[in-house]
Amino acid sequence: MAGLKKVLPVAASSLALAAFSAFAPSSLAQKPSGAVKAQVVTGLTGVKDKTSGNLSVEGGSLHFSHEQTKVDVAAASMEDVVTGADSQRVIHGSVGSTVLLAAPYGSGRFLSLFRTKLETLTIKYRDSDGGLHGAIFMMPVGKVEEIKKELLAQGAHTSIPPEQAASAAPAAKEQKQ
């Protein structure tokens, strides 16, 4: 009986964890091959806004692929590469939001508090005519800095160098206190 008492809370917490993990966005999980699953928020020529695909840096270019669509942006043409933290609701979009509001006994609002942290990568680049483009990608936390470093190593420019961003972060935390 005492053994059962010990097992029950563990089983209950495991069930609760499994239930919440069902809401985790599988589309933005990390891809093992080095490429990162990312979503184009806006601005990538030839790709529709809010398209999910694989993002990688190879051969001096930022490479985005989604099914048959493949887009390359040369790192050397990038005038600015900036990262930014952002977050996105697990159940997102206007339909998801409506569902949340319609959920009974205010449970939708409770569910809306469970968010997955995502980060944005913003790039500005020039096309062959000199026209300025901007593109925003969204991906899991921790992947953005890696991609930025790889792009900078391959000829991209940035207005916020990684060392400056690193030194600015603790300063910002100190200001909050």
Next chain:
Amino acid sequence: MRTILRGVTTGTLALLTLAAGTALRAQEQKPAKMKASAIKVEMIHADEIKLPADFQVALYENLIQQVQKKGGFQHVYREGDRNAENAPDLVVLQGTLRGFKKGSEEMRQVTTVAGETSITIHCVFSDKNGKSLLERDVKGNVRFFGANLRATYDFAKKTAQIAHNNFSPTAGT
């Protein structure tokens, strides 16, 4: 009964006359569109107020998309595009950030009244030589549904509508 019918008829006629008059007056007051066959959209400048890079890019890209869709121009050029130099009747659209309040999508979802994101941009439409043709303050916001970046879409739609209302490839139409 006849009196009622006569009254209703007279009232309807009066309303129709009033509506027609208002429509005519509105047409008279509507300014003639300025001639512009091409537009060059420049990146939004944020000198005094800090604007996150993703907002700046979203403003620019949404503006280009909306002007292409609704502006009525034959060509929409990006900042720095060399082809714009030879375009006849070119209008240049420049925007300067005047106000920015980054709200919270989470707050909007939870409270439904707080957490609004708003952006105010001073838009200047000028000719090739830099002479200002039209200036407007345009506000984009997101109050209920959607991510913070949706405010940039709202701004872009409104600005494209202003461009459509004031410029046309054929002058005076």
